[in-house]
Amino acid sequence: TLSMCGLSLSHKTATPLEKNPWHISIKVARPGKGVESCKGALVSPYFVLTAAHCFDINDQAHWITVDVGKTTSNKVVSLFSHPDYNIGKLRSEGIPEFYDYDVALVKLEKRITFSPETRPICLPCTEGTTRALRRPHPKTSCQDHERQLLKVGDVPSFFVHEKKPALERKEVLIKNGPKKWACQADAKKATIYVNVTDVAQVVTPRFLCTGGIEPVVDPNTCKGDSGGPLIITQNRRYIQVGVISWGVFDVCNLKNKGKVPPYARDFHLNLFTVLPWLKEKLAEEQLGFL
Numbered sequence: 001t002l003s004m005c006g007l008s009l010s011h012k013t014a015t016p017l018e019k020n021p022w023h024i025s026i027k028v029a030r031p032g033k034g035v036e037s038c039k040g041a042l043v044s045p046y047f048v049l050t051a052a053h054c055f056d057i058n059d060q061a062h063w064i065t066v067d068v069g070k071t072t073s074n075k076v077v078s079l080f081s082h083p084d085y086n087i088g089k090l091r092s093e094g095i096p097e098f099y100d101y102d103v104a105l106v107k108l109e110k111r112i113t114f115s116p117e118t119r120p121i122c123l124p125c126t127e128g129t130t131r132a133l134r135r136p137h138p139k140t141s142c143q144d145h146e147r148q149l150l151k152v153g154d155v156p157s158f159f160v161h162e163k164k165p166a167l168e169r170k171e172v173l174i175k176n177g178p179k180k181w182a183c184q185a186d187a188k189k190a191t192i193y194v195n196v197t198d199v200a201q202v203v204t205p206r207f208l209c210t211g212g213i214e215p216v217v218d219p220n221t222c223k224g225d226s227g228g229p230l231i232i233t234q235n236r237r238y239i240q241v242g243v244i245s246w247g248v249f250d251v252c253n254l255k256n257k258g259k260v261p262p263y264a265r266d267f268h269l270n271l272f273t274v275l276p277w278l279k280e281k282l283a284e285e286q287l288g289f290l
């Protein structure tokens with residue numbers, strides 16, 4: 001049987017990883033250029049889901065270390081960035097970085113053995129999520145998943161911020177109703193997008209938007225949170241609906257210390273928009289894609 005996804009221990013004395021057992025830390029050590037830090041989510045015994053922008057075209061597999069559970073430096077065997085990801089695509093139009101389709105799958109050399117601090121998160125449109133939602137299989141469709149998880153309105157979700165040795169859950173509302181447009185409009189406040197005339201050029205239909213101060217003040221991401229999962233909880237099961245991609249304001253940048261503006265928004269790649277690619281790449285992982 002497919003092992004259950006999106007489970008975690010929640011008792012008081014559970015460790016940070018037992019509480020967030022899908023949490024992955026990724027580091028890319030580029031000779032002479034320092035180390036880039038990203039996060040990811042374990043989605044099967046061999047695969048970690050993360051952001052494509054964590055990697056460069058010239059990155060060598062041996063520069064990449066992936067920390068899964070307590071074991072560090074799991075070897076990367078291959079890297080599959082989404083084929084439509086192209087950070088330089090709009091450079092000629094004065095947009096230096098373009099994050100559309102910012103999603104990647106990292107395949108590990110050795111299959112991961114699950115344990116209390118190492119377990120996969122649920123992905124949309126898989127049998128595991130149908131079970132997590134306590135819906136009947138095979139009557140439940142992918143569209144049913146999307147309707148139930150990404151309801152129209154402000155959708156409660158969270159991401160995990162790593163502040164060694166702790167893992168902090170940051171609760172945010174996905175603006176998936178009337179507030180969506182104001183959320184997207186604030187993308188123009190990002191330093192690199194100040195000249196963007198039409199925000200739809202950079203906030204494509206692939207993105208979910210969080211942050212801002214309405215209806216409540218949302219926490220914001222840091223660059224180092226890139227690639228981490230945006231998670232929705234249902235029946236104490238954890239389902240990943242997004243990948244942290246880019247933001248307007250880096251709350252970890254010491255230059256920005258203290259004053260977070262109301263236009264601080266974060267943009268996450270919506271996994272429902274890349275299902276054919278996910279299904280193809282994870283075909284052998286027995287996740288039971290619908």
Ligand SMILES: Cc1cc(Br)c(Nc2ncc[nH]2)c2c(Cl)c[nH]c12
Nearest residue numbers: 221222223226245246247248249250
């Ligand atoms: C998660 C994340 C990724 C990136 Br890339 C950032 N940087 C950025 N976004 C647009 C252009 N560059 C940020 C910021 Cl800023 C906050 N969170 C971020």
